[in-house]
Amino acid sequence: xxxxxxxxxxxxxxxxxxxxxxxxxLVIEMFGTTMFSIPYFLHTIAKAVLIFAIISVFFKKTWSxxxxxxxxxxxxxxxxxxHATSDTGVLVLAIFLMGAYKIDVRKIITVYLIIIGxxxxxxxxxxxxxxxxxxxxxxxxxxxxRNSFGIIYPTDFAAxxxxxxxxxxxxxxxKRPWLLAGVGLFTAWFLIRFSDARLDALTVLIxxxxxxxxxxxxxxxxxHKLMSWSALATVAAAYLSxxxxxxxxxxxxxxxxxxxxxxxxxxxxxxxxxxxxxxxFGQVIEFIGxxxxxxxxxxxxxxxxxxxxxxxxxGAVFIxxxxxxxxxxxxxxxxxxxxxxxxxxxxxxxxxxxxHHLIEPYYNVxxxxxxxxxxxxWHQTKRRKNF
Numbered sequence: 001x002x003x004x005x006x007x008x009x010x011x012x013x014x015x016x017x018x019x020x021x022x023x024x025x026l027v028i029e030m031f032g033t034t035m036f037s038i039p040y041f042l043h044t045i046a047k048a049v050l051i052f053a054i055i056s057v058f059f060k061k062t063w064s065x066x067x068x069x070x071x072x073x074x075x076x077x078x079x080x081x082x083h084a085t086s087d088t089g090v091l092v093l094a095i096f097l098m099g100a101y102k103i104d105v106r107k108i109i110t111v112y113l114i115i116i117g118x119x120x121x122x123x124x125x126x127x128x129x130x131x132x133x134x135x136x137x138x139x140x141x142x143x144x145x146r147n148s149f150g151i152i153y154p155t156d157f158a159a160x161x162x163x164x165x166x167x168x169x170x171x172x173x174x175k176r177p178w179l180l181a182g183v184g185l186f187t188a189w190f191l192i193r194f195s196d197a198r199l200d201a202l203t204v205l206i207x208x209x210x211x212x213x214x215x216x217x218x219x220x221x222x223x224h225k226l227m228s229w230s231a232l233a234t235v236a237a238a239y240l241s242x243x244x245x246x247x248x249x250x251x252x253x254x255x256x257x258x259x260x261x262x263x264x265x266x267x268x269x270x271x272x273x274x275x276x277x278x279x280x281f282g283q284v285i286e287f288i289g290x291x292x293x294x295x296x297x298x299x300x301x302x303x304x305x306x307x308x309x310x311x312x313x314x315g316a317v318f319i320x321x322x323x324x325x326x327x328x329x330x331x332x333x334x335x336x337x338x339x340x341x342x343x344x345x346x347x348x349x350x351x352x353x354x355x356h357h358l359i360e361p362y363y364n365v366x367x368x369x370x371x372x373x374x375x376x377x378w379h380q381t382k383r384r385k386n387f
Contacts, residue, residue, distance in 0.1 A: 158197030184208030306358030
């Protein structure tokens with residue numbers, strides 16, 4: 001087994017191979033969400049380098065039965081979705097899930113934060129200097145200006161900010177709850193003030209609140225029981241998204257009010273479900289939304305809820321498998337009293353009800369970490385040292 005010394009510590013061969021796939025993939029796909037002009041063939045390269053992640057699996061020496069079962073189910077599903085839709089999204093996710101197996105989550109999240117954070121900073125500054133467009137959208141009902149700061153759309157900018165905050169909290173900020181709360185409040189204010197991204201700002205506040213509660217609440221039996229129930233957050237969020245959409249009726253005051261608060265997400269989701277239905281392994285749907293230009297879109301039909309969008313595009317089989325895998329990871333976190341990992345999965349579930357980035361690693365890197373190494377519970381160790 002070859003080992004390489006890096007700033008991430010000693011990397012084993014399978015880890016080095018995995019990062020040879022992940023790093024170029026994150027860089028290319030992240031730039032694809034900005035207003036920087038990049039050649040389209042780079043996206044092909046981002047998929048081509050996945051070969052290193054595939055090879056890395058064979059350098060892990062041993063595999064658990066659970067890993068082999070998950071790898072087989074997701075790989076087969078990915079191939080069937082690819083056959084039905086010509087979309088490789090599920091297959092890419094399956095490859096990264098397998099490649100991340102046995103790798104410390106801290107190493108992967110550190111790479112994510114460095115790459116995504118650096119590109120976000122570069123994009124933000126470039127948009128202010130006029131090197132790339134800062135697309136500005138105006139809400140017709142209020143006249144509020146929504147800035148995208150070099151990202152293709154204000155809510156995409158807000159989603160990047162949300163996930164950067166979430167994973168920074170998970171890795172670093174949890175040790176300083178008042179700093180975590182202060183950064184969260186400023187971030188939420190900034191998103192509302194300059195991008196009018198109210199739902200993303202709300203999930204930032206919810207995330208900060210959950211992390212602070214975990215830090216301060218006494219770890220007694222009642223606390224553990226409450227956290228145990230939160231392991232079902234992904235199931236609950238997915239079911240609630242589907243139930244509200246399927247039963248949406250604009251003539252009922254409750255649904256009309258919820259739909260208005262969610263910027264029409266229920267009506268758009270209902271229309272998509274009625275028009276396309278749900279297929280086992282997905283279907284080809286051309287979702288048309290805003291982004292990349294301030295030109296108005298007359299035939300807007302975009303579905304924002306991740307659970308609905310993924311189910312429509314990639315089928316019922318994949319979304320059920322993904323929810324089950326996420327829930328198992330949540331239960332494992334409860335059993336090991338790894339409450340901060342549980343908090344991340346809870347925050348992702350809430351955000352995914354209103355945003356469509358659930359299985360996009362350059363937004364939600366946790367989507368590829370469900371088989372990674374969570375055994376080093378550094379949160380518990382360092383918390384004990386603080387007392």
